[in-house]
Amino acid sequence: MADKQSGEVKLVVLTPTRKLVDVVCDEVYFPSTLGRLGILPGHAALVCQMGTGVLYFNHGGTTTFMSVSGGVADVKDNVVTLLVDVAEDAPSIDVSRAEKALQRAQLARSGRNVEADIATAGHDEARALARIEAATLHSGARKV
Amino acid sequence: MPANLKDLKGRIKSVKSTQQITKAMKLVSTAKLGRAQSNVVQARPYSQGLSHMAGRLLEVLGESGQHPLLQANESKAVTVVVLSSERGLCGGYNANVSKQALRTIEELESSGHTVHVVCIGKKAFQVLSRKWGKGLVPRLASLEDALDAPSTLGGDKGLTLITTPFDKPTYDMAFRLARGFEALFEEQTIGKLVLVFSRFQSALTQVPSSETVLPIEPPVKAMGATAVEPIFEPSVKALVEAVLPRYLANRLYQALLEAVASEHGARMSAMDNATRNAKDLERKLQITYQRARQAAITTELIEIISGAEAL
Numbered sequence: 001m002a003d004k005q006s007g008e009v010k011l012v013v014l015t016p017t018r019k020l021v022d023v024v025c026d027e028v029y030f031p032s033t034l035g036r037l038g039i040l041p042g043h044a045a046l047v048c049q050m051g052t053g054v055l056y057f058n059h060g061g062t063t064t065f066m067s068v069s070g071g072v073a074d075v076k077d078n079v080v081t082l083l084v085d086v087a088e089d090a091p092s093i094d095v096s097r098a099e100k101a102l103q104r105a106q107l108a109r110s111g112r113n114v115e116a117d118i119a120t121a122g123h124d125e126a127r128a129l130a131r132i133e134a135a136t137l138h139s140g141a142r143k144v
Numbered sequence: 145m146p147a148n149l150k151d152l153k154g155r156i157k158s159v160k161s162t163q164q165i166t167k168a169m170k171l172v173s174t175a176k177l178g179r180a181q182s183n184v185v186q187a188r189p190y191s192q193g194l195s196h197m198a199g200r201l202l203e204v205l206g207e208s209g210q211h212p213l214l215q216a217n218e219s220k221a222v223t224v225v226v227l228s229s230e231r232g233l234c235g236g237y238n239a240n241v242s243k244q245a246l247r248t249i250e251e252l253e254s255s256g257h258t259v260h261v262v263c264i265g266k267k268a269f270q271v272l273s274r275k276w277g278k279g280l281v282p283r284l285a286s287l288e289d290a291l292d293a294p295s296t297l298g299g300d301k302g303l304t305l306i307t308t309p310f311d312k313p314t315y316d317m318a319f320r321l322a323r324g325f326e327a328l329f330e331e332q333t334i335g336k337l338v339l340v341f342s343r344f345q346s347a348l349t350q351v352p353s354s355e356t357v358l359p360i361e362p363p364v365k366a367m368g369a370t371a372v373e374p375i376f377e378p379s380v381k382a383l384v385e386a387v388l389p390r391y392l393a394n395r396l397y398q399a400l401l402e403a404v405a406s407e408h409g410a411r412m413s414a415m416d417n418a419t420r421n422a423k424d425l426e427r428k429l430q431i432t433y434q435r436a437r438q439a440a441i442t443t444e445l446i447e448i449i450s451g452a453e454a455l
Binding site for chain 1 (some may be wrong): 189200201374387
């Protein structure tokens with residue numbers, strides 16, 4: 001509120017295969033390993049590890065949702081650079097596939113007893129949940 | 145000489161059809177090269193960002209907490225990963241990569257290392273099993289099998305061919321492969337990981353090169369001092385642990401992409417040359433054919449005239 005002039009944040013989302021997003025927006029929210037982080041203009045320099053969840057940002061009155069998973073975030077001088085392992089734009093998410101993946105992951109988690117397997121299944125589950133959440137948010141049911 | 149004329153006609157036809165094939169192959173490679181090249185270019189921002197990040201984090205961390213992936217270990221075993229193509233007809237591409245691989249292996253062996261070669265793409269595998277791994281029993285494994293059985297990835301003197309095609313490399317493949325090598329390195333089964341592949345410079349130039357990817361050499365830090373120390377969450381150490389495996393996977397991925405682009409580039413220029421040669425050959429044959437035809441007509445005319453004169 002105090003800093004209306006520089007009321008913009010540049011967001012760059014990079015995945016190993018390509019640059020997915022490069023926009024100027026009002027605010028950015030993304031999942032870190034310690035919970036959801038919101039970046040407003042004028043945020044202090046920050047480097048943090050990213051978790052699995054929904055990334056969203058406002059620009060020009062519209063909100064864009066994406067599911068992201070794993071990586072590193074770099075915030076500096078009103079530029080947010082996200083180096084993510086996987087990112088999917090909400091409109092391109094196939095919800096039925098994500099739901100199937102979720103079921104599979106839940107089944108795998110309950111069936112396994114090796115610690116590493118449970119961790120993997122839990123990770124898959126989180127990923128599927130993030131995709132479903134991003135897709136539902138995109139289709140209008142905003143409940144963040 | 146009617147028989148000769150017929151032969152010539154046959155040859156012209158065959159040269160023409162060869163030319164058609166090479167031309168088609170060139171067009172296909174051109175299209176594939178375009179895609180492969182854009183993959184390489186599009187993957188660049190991420191890898192630049194990542195190496196920049198890794199450099200920064202390691203600088204902050206300093207000497208205090210050395211990550212195991214950064215340190216050379218005791219093991220004398222080295223794994224050399226050779227990236228080549230599945231198919232030929234791409235000029236000197238595979239030969240150059242194989243030559244580079246042989247040179248690298250020789251260097252490593254003369255400095256007392258035990259070399260295990262993992263081939264991706266069977267062309268270099270064929271050359272290496274003939275020229276280097278004569279007494280060895282080569283192992284063939286799909287990517288999954290190779291990851292399940294770490295001994296196929298290194299530790300002893302051996303030769304492995306990964307049969308899973310890598311003509312369209314995905315990051316997932318690179319990541320899993322990197323994890324496999326990482327595990328071997330961390331348990332000190334291997335002390336070094338070297339990549340041999342063809343660097344893509346342009347459609348016409350591909351440079352075969354060898355790169356040591358493990359132990360990870362810290363990326364050169366960005367110039368200029370960072371004015372404000374950023375907040376690190378959860379901690380610099382955790383971040384380094386998150387970044388380094390990704391850095392390794394990305395190196396592998398980048399190499400895979402470049403190898404594919406190089407292959408298509410090499411094939412494109414090879415096929416372009418072949419088409420041009422075929423064209424030259426066709427023209428020469430055409431001239432010979434015309435001459436032979438003219439000679440045949442002349443002989444026939446002379447025969448008729450001298451026959452008429454004799455009457």
